[in-house]
Amino acid sequence: MGIHLGVWNMAVLFYIIRKLVLREDGVMQAIHVEELEKTFRVRRKEKGMRGSVQAILRPQTEEIRAVKGVSFGVDAGEMLAFIGPNGAGKSTTIKMLTGILYPDGGRATVLGIDPAKRRRQLAYQIGTVFGQKEQLWTHLTPYDNFRFFGAIYDIPEKETERRIGELAERFELGEFINTPVRNLSLGQRIRCEIVASLLHKPQVLFLDEPTIGLDPVVKESVRSLIRQMNREFNTTIFLTSHDVGDIEKICKRIIIVNAGQIVLDDSMEHLKYHYLHKKIVEVKMQEETALPQVEGITILKRKGTHARLEVDTGRIEIGDALRRINASDVEDINISNVPLENIIMDIYKAEGRDTAS
Amino acid sequence: MLTAVKNQVRVCALSIKYNIMREMLNQVTFLMNVTFMILNNASILIQWFILFRLREEIGGYTMREIMVLWGLTAASFGLSHILFARVYSLPELIVSGKLDSYLVQPKSVLLGVMTSSTDVSAIGDLLYGVILLMVAGLSVRGFLFSLLFVVTGAVTLTAFALLLGSLAFWFVRVEMLSGQMVMGLVSFATYPDGIFRGISRFLLYFILPVGMVVYHPVHILVRFDGGMLFTVLVYACLLSAAAAAVFYRGLRRYASSSLMEARM
Numbered sequence: 264m265g266i267h268l269g270v271w272n273m274a275v276l277f278y279i280i281r282k283l284v285l286r287e288d289g290v291m292q293a294i295h296v297e298e299l300e301k302t303f304r305v306r307r308k309e310k311g312m313r314g315s316v317q318a319i320l321r322p323q324t325e326e327i328r329a330v331k332g333v334s335f336g337v338d339a340g341e342m343l344a345f346i347g348p349n350g351a352g353k354s355t356t357i358k359m360l361t362g363i364l365y366p367d368g369g370r371a372t373v374l375g376i377d378p379a380k381r382r383r384q385l386a387y388q389i390g391t392v393f394g395q396k397e398q399l400w401t402h403l404t405p406y407d408n409f410r411f412f413g414a415i416y417d418i419p420e421k422e423t424e425r426r427i428g429e430l431a432e433r434f435e436l437g438e439f440i441n442t443p444v445r446n447l448s449l450g451q452r453i454r455c456e457i458v459a460s461l462l463h464k465p466q467v468l469f470l471d472e473p474t475i476g477l478d479p480v481v482k483e484s485v486r487s488l489i490r491q492m493n494r495e496f497n498t499t500i501f502l503t504s505h506d507v508g509d510i511e512k513i514c515k516r517i518i519i520v521n522a523g524q525i526v527l528d529d530s531m532e533h534l535k536y537h538y539l540h541k542k543i544v545e546v547k548m549q550e551e552t553a554l555p556q557v558e559g560i561t562i563l564k565r566k567g568t569h570a571r572l573e574v575d576t577g578r579i580e581i582g583d584a585l586r587r588i589n590a591s592d593v594e595d596i597n598i599s600n601v602p603l604e605n606i607i608m609d610i611y612k613a614e615g616r617d618t619a620s
Numbered sequence: 621m622l623t624a625v626k627n628q629v630r631v632c633a634l635s636i637k638y639n640i641m642r643e644m645l646n647q648v649t650f651l652m653n654v655t656f657m658i659l660n661n662a663s664i665l666i667q668w669f670i671l672f673r674l675r676e677e678i679g680g681y682t683m684r685e686i687m688v689l690w691g692l693t694a695a696s697f698g699l700s701h702i703l704f705a706r707v708y709s710l711p712e713l714i715v716s717g718k719l720d721s722y723l724v725q726p727k728s729v730l731l732g733v734m735t736s737s738t739d740v741s742a743i744g745d746l747l748y749g750v751i752l753l754m755v756a757g758l759s760v761r762g763f764l765f766s767l768l769f770v771v772t773g774a775v776t777l778t779a780f781a782l783l784l785g786s787l788a789f790w791f792v793r794v795e796m797l798s799g800q801m802v803m804g805l806v807s808f809a810t811y812p813d814g815i816f817r818g819i820s821r822f823l824l825y826f827i828l829p830v831g832m833v834v835y836h837p838v839h840i841l842v843r844f845d846g847g848m849l850f851t852v853l854v855y856a857c858l859l860s861a862a863a864a865a866v867f868y869r870g871l872r873r874y875a876s877s878s879l880m881e882a883r884m
Contacts, residue, residue, distance in 0.1 A: 358720070363719075363874075364874065364876055383726045386725055386726035387726045391724045396720055396721060398724075403638060403641075403642075407638070411638065414627070414631050415726065416726060
């Protein structure tokens with residue numbers, strides 16, 4: 264009877280897990296979020312001493328809805344950029360998904376586990392890197408830190424040693440693995456932070472501004488390592504960053520949040536396709552000549568013989584726009600897409616206005 | 621279950637070891653801190669020697685009992701501050717949102733936070749306390765019991781600080797109240813309970829748990845009382861459970877922060 268009950272329990276458990284983590288088309292979902300909400304209550308104080316006295320006698324609080332009913336899903340092995348301006352609710356969302364904050368409404372599961380209810384169980388399966396918050400002990404060497412993390416994740420000592428060796432080689436930590444963390448450069452420290460978060464082979468890696476403050480060379484190396492993790496171990500990447508380079512070079516999909524709501528959820532390819540209908544044309548003329556005053560062409564900047572134009576290809580073909588410029592006068596010309604940074608900024612502004620109104 | 625407990629203990633032990641290793645980085649400062657704390661405590665005991673030359677008994681205590689009282693207080697305070705120093709700065713951690721790194725680890729948040737720091741001068745307190753208990757003229761059985769009371773005292777003191785510190789999840793600026801209450805407890809624990817009467821005596825037994833940390837243990841060591849021993853042990857367990865429950869209840873209100881932070 265025991266065996267039969269065991270079989271039935273397994274079957275039911277399998278069905279529940281399937282319902283929780285599989286999409287309708289059968290693709291495994293690493294993260295599933297439904298109508299997630301978080302409200303913070305903050306104290307309000309009028310300005311000056313009078314305000315301070317009033318705050319003691321009649322304390323006033325106000326509620327700030329940091330996340331307002333956010334829903335989305337992330338497939339296993341997907342690389343997602345979760346971005347938005349400061350105060351948009353992205354860090355609050357990441358903190359709810361990692362079990363740091365309790366949600367006030369809605370539901371979230373990561374690898375089928377509810378972070379609010381089974382935080383410890385989830386912690387074995389996920390890794391976190393917070394660019395602004397150190398998880399490493401600063402007075403210890405990276406090696407001692409990794410041994411400590413091995414103990415935290417219940418990895419046997421021999422296995423910890425093996426993984427430290429493997430990751431140290433891949434992340435090129437050899438030179439400074441025995442130097443106290445406080446003596447490391449920021450780039451070296453971030454690499455160590457990433458290694459510490461990968462020691463237990465997490466299935467989902469949450470990265471909150473991992474390249475903040477790094478120089479371009481180290482940034483590129485960190486991005487390449489994240490891509491490598493995804494490629495080799497199918498690690499799901501959930502990234503928040505203000506650096507467009509991170510988003511462009513790591514992620515295949517982008518979710519933009521503003522004022523606690525999702526304002527765009529699209530693939531990077533689609534985003535570029537839909538929003539890249541504007542081209543930037545930079546021309547250097549042989550002498551100062553009049554530039555075309557046509558609908559669809561906006562003169563962004565003009566200085567002597569140099570000019571910077573924006574061509575809206577939805578209104579005028581790029582070929583037509585170029586024909587309006589006197590070709591015999593052109594000394595040099597450069598046509599480029601609008602930088603992704605500008606596109607994102609436009610979305611922030613436009614959607615921010617919409618949600619505010 | 622047993623493996624989980626074993627692993628948790630291993631992590632706590634490593635954490636405490638690393639804390640002490642950090643403090644030992646500067647040998648001179650480390651030794652000075654420990655030595656001066658012993659000397660500082662010893663200088664206060666001189667006052668008691670002088671007082672007992674004037675009177676044979678103060679508040680029902682002789683010099684021997686004062687030594688036991690001081691031994692228990694210093695050793696309990698020392699043990700608590702060596703192992704769980706972070707509990708005493710818990711309100712600051714809560715208010716400035718510094719619990720994040722403990723919350724993403726698959727281990728007890730509470731034990732992780734508690735064992736994340738040490739107070740090196742507390743080693744001096746512990747050594748001083750144990751030395752006093754050794755020279756106070758207790759029997760071997762009495763000395764072993766006194767060591768048990770050092771542990772129960774440290775547990776009760778830590779739980780009391782945890783309980784008050786956890787209020788920071790609900791109230792801001794609670795660190796002042798929490799700090800004052802804990803220091804009040806420690807201060808009262810260095811005076812014989814016989815000098816307190818009425819409301820102050822009630823406070824010391826029922827509001828500030830000084831009675832459970834040192835007064836009952838001193839009485840038990842002078843004249844064994846099984847009921848009193850049971851009360852001390854049960855109180856330490858109940859207060860710890862209550863403090864942990866308040867901490868975890870408050871953790872649901874934890875708001876984190878976006879401040880820059882380093883694990884020092």
